[in-house]
Every structure is written in C-alpha cells, then in structure tokens.
Amino acid sequence: MTEIIKLKNVAKHYYMGDDVVKALDGVDISIEKGSFVAIMGPSGSGKSTGMNLIGSLDLPTSGEIYLDEHDISHLTESELAQIRGKKIGFIFQSFNLIPNLTAKENIMLPMLFQGLEKNERESRAEELLGLVDLKDRINHYPNQLSGGQQQRVAIARALANDPEVILADEPTGNLDTKTGENVLQFLENLNKKGKTIVMVTHDSKLAEKHAQKIYWLKDGKIEKVTRKEKEKWKTVK
Amino acid sequence: MITDYFILALKNLRKRKLRAWLTMLGIFISIATIFVLISLSLGLQNAVEEQFRQFGTDKIFIQPRGQIAGPGTGGAVELTKNDVEVVEKVIGVKDITWWIIATGEIEFKDEKRFFNIIGFPLDQSDVFIETGFYKADEGEVLDEEDFGKVMIGSQYKYNNVFKRPIKERDIISVNGKNFVVEGILESLGNPADDRLVYMSEEEFREITEIEDRIDTIIAQVEPGEDINEVADRIKRKLLKSRDLTEKTRDFSILTPEEVLETFRIVLNIITAFLLGVAGISLLVGGIGIVNTMYTSVLERTKEIGIMKAVGARNSDIFLIFLIESGLLGLVGGVIGVILGFGISKGIEFIAINQLGTTLLQAAFPFYLVAGSLLFAFVIGALSGALPALQASKLNPVDALRYE
Ligand SMILES: Nc1ncnc2c1ncn2[C@@H]1O[C@H](COP(=O)(O)OP(=O)(O)OP(=O)(O)O)[C@@H](O)[C@H]1O
Numbered sequence A: 001m002t003e004i005i006k007l008k009n010v011a012k013h014y015y016m017g018d019d020v021v022k023a024l025d026g027v028d029i030s031i032e033k034g035s036f037v038a039i040m041g042p043s044g045s046g047k048s049t050g051m052n053l054i055g056s057l058d059l060p061t062s063g064e065i066y067l068d069e070h071d072i073s074h075l076t077e078s079e080l081a082q083i084r085g086k087k088i089g090f091i092f093q094s095f096n097l098i099p100n101l102t103a104k105e106n107i108m109l110p111m112l113f114q115g116l117e118k119n120e121r122e123s124r125a126e127e128l129l130g131l132v133d134l135k136d137r138i139n140h141y142p143n144q145l146s147g148g149q150q151q152r153v154a155i156a157r158a159l160a161n162d163p164e165v166i167l168a169d170e171p172t173g174n175l176d177t178k179t180g181e182n183v184l185q186f187l188e189n190l191n192k193k194g195k196t197i198v199m200v201t202h203d204s205k206l207a208e209k210h211a212q213k214i215y216w217l218k219d220g221k222i223e224k225v226t227r228k229e230k231e232k233w234k235t236v237k
Numbered sequence B: 001m002i003t004d005y006f007i008l009a010l011k012n013l014r015k016r017k018l019r020a021w022l023t024m025l026g027i028f029i030s031i032a033t034i035f036v037l038i039s040l041s042l043g044l045q046n047a048v049e050e051q052f053r054q055f056g057t058d059k060i061f062i063q064p065r066g067q068i069a070g071p072g073t074g075g076a077v078e079l080t081k082n083d084v085e086v087v088e089k090v091i092g093v094k095d096i097t098w099w100i101i102a103t104g105e106i107e108f109k110d111e112k113r114f115f116n117i118i119g120f121p122l123d124q125s126d127v128f129i130e131t132g133f134y135k136a137d138e139g140e141v142l143d144e145e146d147f148g149k150v151m152i153g154s155q156y157k158y159n160n161v162f163k164r165p166i167k168e169r170d171i172i173s174v175n176g177k178n179f180v181v182e183g184i185l186e187s188l189g190n191p192a193d194d195r196l197v198y199m200s201e202e203e204f205r206e207i208t209e210i211e212d213r214i215d216t217i218i219a220q221v222e223p224g225e226d227i228n229e230v231a232d233r234i235k236r237k238l239l240k241s242r243d244l245t246e247k248t249r250d251f252s253i254l255t256p257e258e259v260l261e262t263f264r265i266v267l268n269i270i271t272a273f274l275l276g277v278a279g280i281s282l283l284v285g286g287i288g289i290v291n292t293m294y295t296s297v298l299e300r301t302k303e304i305g306i307m308k309a310v311g312a313r314n315s316d317i318f319l320i321f322l323i324e325s326g327l328l329g330l331v332g333g334v335i336g337v338i339l340g341f342g343i344s345k346g347i348e349f350i351a352i353n354q355l356g357t358t359l360l361q362a363a364f365p366f367y368l369v370a371g372s373l374l375f376a377f378v379i380g381a382l383s384g385a386l387p388a389l390q391a392s393k394l395n396p397v398d399a400l401r402y403e
C-alpha cells in the first residue's frame, strides 16, 4: 500500500519563556492510502498536535512531513493552505461551522478558496447535503441545527473538495453515544468508498471498533502501534 | 471570487451588533460634512458664475484703490469726470458709464429709513442697465430723460421694508426730494442690492451734495477687441493723465474674469480650510473603523482559523476583512451622503426663505455623490487594512484553539 502521509522523526516544541513543552517528541507515523487510522492517547499526549501536522495546518519544529511523497515541511503558508484545502478535509470535535453562514454556504466555503465557480459550488453543496441526509436543512444556520446535524454539515464540508484524506479530531466528543455511532458509521462508509480516514479519540472501544491501525501516544511519544489483522489486534511496534 | 468576498462581507455586516454600527457615527458625520461643504461651495460657485455670465464678459471696471470698506465710504483717492474722459478715448472702448453710491434717507408715507442710493448718467442708461442686468419686475427701468424718477430694488415690494409695499407710480422722497417710482427691479439675489434706489446722476449730486466723485467707471469693450489689452491700455492712459507710475497707482482695473478668479480662489481657500476640519473628523471616524475591525478580528479569531483549515490563504483572509471594512465605510458613506443631501437642501431653503438670497444653492453633481461613496469605501478599507493584515497572519492552529 502506498503512503499518503508520512511523518518522519517529527517534533513539535512550544517555548514558553524558559520552559519547553514537547507536545510531540520524535514520532514516526505513516498513513496508508485508503486506510482508517486512529490516534489514541490520554489528554495532553499530543494527539491534536499530531493531527494538525498531518493536516498541514501546522509546521513541525523538526522532522519531515510527506504528503503524496512531497516534503511539505518547508512550504509557505499560502502553498500549505492550497494543498490543505484540496487534499484534506477536517472534522472537529466542536463542529467549527461558521455561525454567519447557512449549512449550504458553510459547505461552499472550501470550494470558494479553491476558486470554483458559484453554480458549481452550489450544486456540489446541495449534493453533499443530500449525502449526509440534510437536504431539508439547506438554508439553516448552525445555531438552528442539532449537534449531530451540525457534525453532518461539517462532514459534508470536509468532503467539499473531494479530498483524499479526512481528519477527524474527536468527532464524537460532543455527541451522545448513538449520534456519535452514526457519525462513525458514516466515516466508515466513506473509508469503504476509498477515503483515507485519520481519527483522534481517547475512546479505545471506538478506535478498535472502526479503525484498522492505532497509534498509541503518551507524553509526545509513540508508545505502541497496533493493527487489526483478521479481526484481531496485534502490536506491530 | 472577489464578488463572493463582497457577498461574504455583506453577510457578516448584516450580523453586526449595534455597537459596531455606532462606531460608524464618526464616518457618516464627516462624510455628511464634506458632502455639504462641497455641494454648497459648488452651488455658490455656479450661482456666482451664472451672475457673471449675465453680467457680460466685455466690461471693464475702474475703481479707486484702497476702498476696502466698499465704494462710497470715501477716502483720499477719488475718480472724477476727467478720468471718464480719458477712458472714453481709449481705443477699443465702445461705451462708458459710471455710478456713485451714498447713503440716503428714504421716506415713504411718513416712514423714514436709511439705505444706499445710486446715481448714474441717464444718457448712458442702456450700458448701465445691461451691466447690472437690471430687469423690471413691475413698471420700467430708468431710461434717458427719466428725471424725477427712481427705480428701486425688489425688497421694497416684497420684504416689508416699509409698512406697506411700494408700488409703481408711488411717490417716495429721497433726502427730502420727491421721486416717482418708475419701476421695481427683479431680485438680484442679494438683500443689500435689493434695497438700492437708483436715480439720475444730476439729481443724485443735487441731493447728496457730492460734487465730482465717481465710484466706479464701467467701460464696455468693442466687439472683437481683447478685453485684457483694452484694460491694459486704459491703465496706461490713466496712469499718464493722473501723473502716476505703476508703483503709485491709486486705482484698480478689473475684468469679470479677474473678479471671478479672485472669487474662486477665496472660495477655494475657505472650502479647503473647512474640508481640512472635516478631514480631521474623518480621521476620527477612521479610527472608529480601525477599532471595530480589531474587535471583529478578535471576535472572529476562531472563524479565521476555520477558514484557514478549509484552505483560505492569507491573502483570502486579508481581502475578506479589507472588503468588509471597506463596505463598513461605504455604508457610513451612504448614510453620510443622504444626511448631507438633507442638510444642504435645508441650508438652501433657509438661505432662500430667511436670508432672501438665491446664491447659496446646493449642487449635487454625480461625481460628488460617487466620489463621496468611493472615498468612504477607501477610508473604510484603509482603516481596516491593519486589522485585516493581523487577521491574515494568524496561525491557523492558534486561531482554532481560540475561544
Ligand atoms: N500553542 C501551544 N502552546 C503551548 N503549549 C501547547 C500549545 N499547543 C499544545 N500545547 C501543549 O502540547 C501538549 C499536547 O497538546 P495536544 O492538544 O496535542 O493534546 P491532546 O492529546 O490533543 O489532548 P486532548 O485529548 O485534551 O485534546 C499539551 O501539553 C499542551 O498543553
């Protein structure tokens, strides 16, 4: 399997006065194309930091990050923004929809930044709203939607530019168990259709139920890597 | 793409809180002020130019120098009949007239008032009437041989100068001598001018006991002659006859173009000064926008992070915020222009109804409206540039973490 994203000996340090917070401290992560990967770990272990690096939302203090075999750790912010908008879709724990925009407009936003024509953006947004079963909420504002509905809009938005990778940081964290399970089922379906999914969670049951590979983080380091083979989890590292 | 940013900015503006709009007060007050100033200044300029056009551009005015307080106030320097004779003979001068002004006691039906009276030579009345663009509203203007008669300004008829309005054929007394009112003039647009009483030079001298003095000589230039050349010739002849040099010259020669130019310069200086004051208020208004936009950037930090996460480049964020603050300025501009339009019209109304002058008319050329709006947009955008730059440079991860 080809790797779509690869982190090589990546560190992310935050300097606060004389103190250094080593959010990530020399990790290797590789995400194979079409796989469903989970990143597990206790609070403060560096999961979100790792996710942001994978999603080229941030640059590492040291180490290399490859996206489609291109080193992106030295790109400018604008170049990163373009790549990120095209190849990666983000889903956040707190949905992060823009409150002044309707469901449809929120979904159109990533396409706007890729320079798509308005009618193209509109028809694609409507199609995606159909996919997440929210056709009847097109012109609703985020505060008029339930948490689960908001997260589905966020998923539709993540899919807007038909990215290869979907990154989800605790996507079920703000949802009840049943709604959360629906969202995960949806992500799994996307994975079956060929999308690469990377999900951050601290719920090991969820991770083991849906993912094929799990990175276990602790204090900015990788504690272990497990992989599901024939419905059984094996430690591979 | 840009139009989409405009739509996005408009959506954001619609959701603005009242507080944000209040900071725009400064913008629309200053835009309104600027609008009113320019519109009235243009209107005044138009009105004056119109008057000058009616005046004719073929007349040269000769006055004694040093009459800062206006003609008739007296001074050492005087023009006399001798000067008239000199000017008359200058090549290029077609016709000549002159006038003298003084204060007179006017009596009508046992009421007495003091107003300026003017004497002019009746045998040159055509030139005089043409120069002043006098038209009779009632009766007729003074003609040759109209001795014992006066023509009077419109205020005597319409503005209750005396208890009862004066009509054609009424008898009024000036400095104790009775005159028949031959005509009442149309308004000249200026209240003081509309209270003048005109009569023959001979009778004027008789009742005022002014012997030789002439306040203004008006020379009409032959068609086809260059008015500036004729003015120059008159100047040289007068210098010679009065035994003066350019340095000791005690009279001034004005052509309408020069008067108009002087007027324009003065008006422009006043307007520029007032615009400067308005500019300061605009600066304050701009600071209001800076403040609003900084607050807005802060409030929407998370939103900026989201937009960056879904692929917005720094330049996209910059543009979105720049356009938004430009539109904020534009909205202020629209309100300012509407406000300014109302105020200008109000001033015009007051000028006509209370001051009786038609000179202060507001003008609203298209470029003034468009210019004000564009200006407001640019001020808004400029004020928002720094906050927009700050917004665009936010680190996406930090912005997303912002609550
Ligand atoms: N901008 C920052 N400045 C300083 N320290 C930071 C910054 N961002 C993250 N950290 C630190 O880095 C460490 C890892 O943070 P991170 O958000 O990746 O944790 P996490 O695994 O996602 O935790 P959680 O499960 O609570 O979301 C934490 O100790 C955090 O305090």
Ligand SMILES: [Mg+2]
Pocket (backbone or CB within 6 Å): A047, A048, A049, A169
């Ligand atoms: Mg986290």
